[in-house]
Amino acid sequence: MSMPFYVSPEQLMKDRSDFARKGIARGRSVLVMTYAEGILFVGENPSRALHKVSEIYDRIAFAAVGKYNEFENLRLAGVRYADMRGYQYDRSDVTSRGLANAYAQTLGTIFTESGKPYEVEIVVAEIGRTPAEDQLYRLTYDGSVAEEHAHVVIGGQGEPIAALLRDEHRGDLSLDEAVRLAVRALSQTGPNDETRTVDAQALEAAVLDRTRPRRAFKRLAASQLERLLAAEPAAAPAAPTDSTTPDQETS
Numbered sequence: 001m002s003m004p005f006y007v008s009p010e011q012l013m014k015d016r017s018d019f020a021r022k023g024i025a026r027g028r029s030v031l032v033m034t035y036a037e038g039i040l041f042v043g044e045n046p047s048r049a050l051h052k053v054s055e056i057y058d059r060i061a062f063a064a065v066g067k068y069n070e071f072e073n074l075r076l077a078g079v080r081y082a083d084m085r086g087y088q089y090d091r092s093d094v095t096s097r098g099l100a101n102a103y104a105q106t107l108g109t110i111f112t113e114s115g116k117p118y119e120v121e122i123v124v125a126e127i128g129r130t131p132a133e134d135q136l137y138r139l140t141y142d143g144s145v146a147e148e149h150a151h152v153v154i155g156g157q158g159e160p161i162a163a164l165l166r167d168e169h170r171g172d173l174s175l176d177e178a179v180r181l182a183v184r185a186l187s188q189t190g191p192n193d194e195t196r197t198v199d200a201q202a203l204e205a206a207v208l209d210r211t212r213p214r215r216a217f218k219r220l221a222a223s224q225l226e227r228l229l230a231a232e233p234a235a236a237p238a239a240p241t242d243s244t245t246p247d248q249e250t251s
Contacts, residue, residue: 016117020141023119027065029156031185032123034134034171035178038209038216039125042182045204053206055217057082057094059127061208065155066120066141074103074122096126100137100145108143117141121154127208127216131171153185160188176228179205179220183229200225 007015030043030052041053041063052071053063056078064071081102082094103122111117118141126135136148151169153162164185173181182205187198205220212218220228 016111017142020111020117020119024066024121024141024155025157027155029153029158029161029186030063030065030123031151031153031161031165031182032063032125032136033151033165033169033178033182034131034136035173035175036131036171037175037211038127038207039134039136040175040178040182040205040207041125042179042186042203042205044186044198044202046202052204053219055215056099056124057086058091058214059208059216060094060096060099061125061206061217062122063125063154064120064122066118070118071120071122074106074118074120077106078103078124096124096135096137100124100139103139104143104145106143107139107141111142123148123152123154125208127210129210161185164188175207179225179228200229 028044030041032039032041034040039061041061043052043063043065045052050068052065053061054075056062056075060082062075062078064074078099081099085098086094103124107118107120120141122139124137124139128134136152138146138148138152138154150171151162151165153165165181168181183198183200183203186203187195201222203222203225205225207218207220208216209218210216
């Protein structure tokens with residue numbers, strides 16, 4: 001009788017982590033960031049049918065990178081979770097935190113108990129009534145959950161994108177300013193750290209818009225992206241000048 005091949009639990013977990021990370025890194029990055037009126041999602045995705053960004057519920061959206069069939073399974077499970085909870089209780093009881101916890105349990109179980117971990121990284125975002133109530137959760141292949149603030153980048157070569165966002169992102173950006181910043185950030189991932197050109201036709205973009213009455217999710221078509229990218233930045237207001245003369249000053 002042959003002895004079974006033994007691998008230590010530490011080595012097994014390390015091998016699974018390396019496998020999942022390599023699969024995720026092969027995908028193209030998706031960035032999620034807040035702007036004045038909501039949350040913006042932008043990622044490179046030339047396909048018009050296979051989406052990386054999708055609506056989950058009234059004010060909750062989902063972004064993912066990695067293997068499409070795996071994160072699509074997670075998306076569908078999230079939609080079922082949200083619909084069932086909203087039906088059994090109340091629509092206000094469906095929250096991004098609850099959805100993130102459900103995803104964390106699923107991913108953690110798959111990572112530790114299945115033969116192959118999911119090669120996915122996902123973001124769950126919820127738009128609040130005010131910017132202070134916006135929520136962003138990042139989940140990795142092993143079920144780890146991190147609450148993010150202002151912006152998050154997943155997949156691909158995310159570090160140069162995240163570095164530019166850390167330097168230039170502001171919470172009061174308009175939508176066109178946010179789109180231009182997002183596209184400029186994605187263009188930082190060229191070979192040999194060179195800036196490349198990212199075509200609007202190869203982008204997938206959507207927003208959670210705080211001003212929409214109920215269903216906050218809205219996709220941005222390529223034509224709309226082109227208009228937003230072509231919009232001229234607003235000119236800074238001129239500094240006021242003091243036109244009074246010494247004779248006109250009052251004591």
